[in-house]
Amino acid sequence: MKFVIFGLTISSSWGNGHATLWRGLVKALARRGHRVVFFERDVPYYAEHRDFWDIPGGELILYRDWDTVAPEAERQAADADVAMVTSYCPDGVAASALVLGSTAQRTVFYDLDTPVTLARLRTGERPPYLPKEGLGGFDLVLSYTGGAALEELKARLGARVVAPLYGWVDPEVHRPVAAVxxxxxxxxxxxxxxxxxxxxxxxxxxxxxxxxxxxxxxxxxxxxxxxxxxxxxxxxxxxxxxxxxxxxxxxxxxxxxxxxxxxxxxxxxxxxxxxxxxxxxxxxxxxxxxxxxxxxxxxxxxxxxxxxxxxxxxxxxxxxxxxxxxxxxxxxxxxxHTAERRVADLRNALEAAGKKAGGM
Missing domain, CATH: 3.40.50.2000 (Glycogen Phosphorylase B;)
Structure with a gap:
């Protein structure tokens, strides 16, 4: 499968929790023969602390502005099995519009910050990474948070199919080592x-x-x-x-x-x-x-x-x-709780969403 992801960052682990998670997941996806194309806006504070440059079996596309990269994003999404937008994507609204208008087989929004998203919505503030029309257009909405959050994503944002995709670890990176x-x-x-x-x-x-x-x-x-x-x-x-x-x-x-x-x-x-x-x-x-x-x-x-x-x-x-x-x-x-386990969870969620949407 080809995954096209529009996210916050995978290239820099400075000041955010997204990058380490994505690195483990894309490695696990590559191990199963899947390909990931990750779009990341090239901003100075991440560029200064960049500690990851190449996606195994895939491609990292760093861009300065959306208008310049949009044609390439459209081309990549067109033949994607899964086109995904994530929370805190700097161009989340534009990326969502592109993904929902593409010929990708499955469209997904993954909120890695669900408690923050919902807390802001409750106060009347709309996070800038959310489409104005909500999440009802996506085939699947994934949430880093389970429990009551899943129903609230449906009620507040119109998500049709919601599934948890909890955090994970890459045990090849995080393992017992000698003390320093x-x-x-x-x-x-x-x-x-x-x-x-x-x-x-x-x-x-x-x-x-x-x-x-x-x-x-x-x-x-x-x-x-x-x-x-x-x-x-x-x-x-x-x-x-x-x-x-x-x-x-x-x-x-x-x-x-x-x-x-x-x-x-x-x-x-x-x-x-x-x-x-x-x-x-x-x-x-x-x-x-x-x-x-x-x-x-x-x-x-x-x-x-x-x-x-x-x-x-x-x-x-x-x-x-x-x-x-x-x-x-x-x-x-x-x-x-490994990245390998979450790849299996992701595949199960995609298959379930496909069935609810009329089959894959």
């Missing part, structure tokens, strides 16, 4: 700074650091402001490319997962970082959100924290107990 001294710590946290994660980060990371002054805490990520409440025992590692993520995770006793506010309120929206850390065989402690237990079993495969005491208690648990928990989470991830 620079990243070593008792508790780590990897993520781009986000104001709506700050309250939880204060409670589950910064306050434990204040209480446990002899412990070492490590943050990796980008866009942290000067006003961030650093403590002497919190160490900062600036933006890490995906290739460094395994070493970062594997250098800590325990790693923290913090969910963005919109994702937490919606539930059923596991972060890609959650699966990455699990695939690396690192014990995970996560904030609580509805649906978490559908992906990992609390207490057996993952720890759940609601307040500071939960984190400080977790840091006192025996290492062998944490190691057993991490092994179970890794085993489950390799079975249920």
């Amino acid at each position: 001294e620079t990243y070593m710590g008792d508790l780590s946290y990897l993520g781009t700074y986000a104001a709506d994660r700050q309250e939880t980060l204060e409670r589950l990371f910064i306050e434990p650091a204040r209480r446990l002054t002899r412990r070492r805490f490590v943050i990796g990520g980008a866009q942290y402001p000067d006003s961030f409440p650093w403590t002497p025992n919190i160490y900062f590692v600036r933006h890490l490319p995906p290739a460094e993520h395994p070493a970062f995770f594997c250098s800590s006793t325990l790693t923290l997962n913090v969910t963005r506010d919109a994702m937490k309120r919606m539930g059923w929206c596991p972060s890609g970082r959650l699966f990455e850390a699990a695939a690396c065989g690192v014990p995970i402690i996560s904030d609580a959100w509805e649906g978490l237990d559908a992906f990992f079993e609390p207490g057996r495969e993952i720890l759940v924290a609601r307040d500071t005491d939960d984190v400080t208690t977790a840091l006192s648990l025996p290492r062998d107990h944490l190691a057993r928990m991490a092994r179970r989470a890794r085993e489950r991830t390799l079975i249920q």
Whole structure:
């Protein structure tokens, strides 16, 4: 099958979670003989931090403006088995119009940011990547978020066929590796700074650091402001490319997962970082959100924290107990949460949508 995708970025992992996900998925698609053509607007902040240039068995098309690339986009979409537009595509409206007017066999919108999309719609704001007429024209709408979000996409945006396509991990990239001294710590946290994660980060990371002054805490990520409440025992590692993520995770006793506010309120929206850390065989402690237990079993495969005491208690648990928990989470991830598994999920969703639309 030929997939033509109009997305945010696959070429730069700086300050976004889309790129790492796409890299794993297109590799898994290529392994099955599929071809991916990915259109990405070439913007300065991604160009300056570009860390991916070639799609295996496919093509990356970087463009400066839509009018220039539109003829090539139309040509590529014309013979696509699947033409897809994603959330936060800078030219989402134009790309949607092109895709819906094309002769592609299947048209798909994939919202990798469903909680944000729906939260903005509830306040009367329309995200700029959404077509004005909604999503009813697409054969299939995929959502990074399950649960109640699926019905709300139908009610608010007119989506006809909706299916979840949850996050995933590439276990060839994210796997157990040797610890690196620079990243070593008792508790780590990897993520781009986000104001709506700050309250939880204060409670589950910064306050434990204040209480446990002899412990070492490590943050990796980008866009942290000067006003961030650093403590002497919190160490900062600036933006890490995906290739460094395994070493970062594997250098800590325990790693923290913090969910963005919109994702937490919606539930059923596991972060890609959650699966990455699990695939690396690192014990995970996560904030609580509805649906978490559908992906990992609390207490057996993952720890759940609601307040500071939960984190400080977790840091006192025996290492062998944490190691057993991490092994179970890794085993489950390799079975249920890989890019290969999501390719199968994608194919099933496409087939189901085809049947509902009158057959493939």
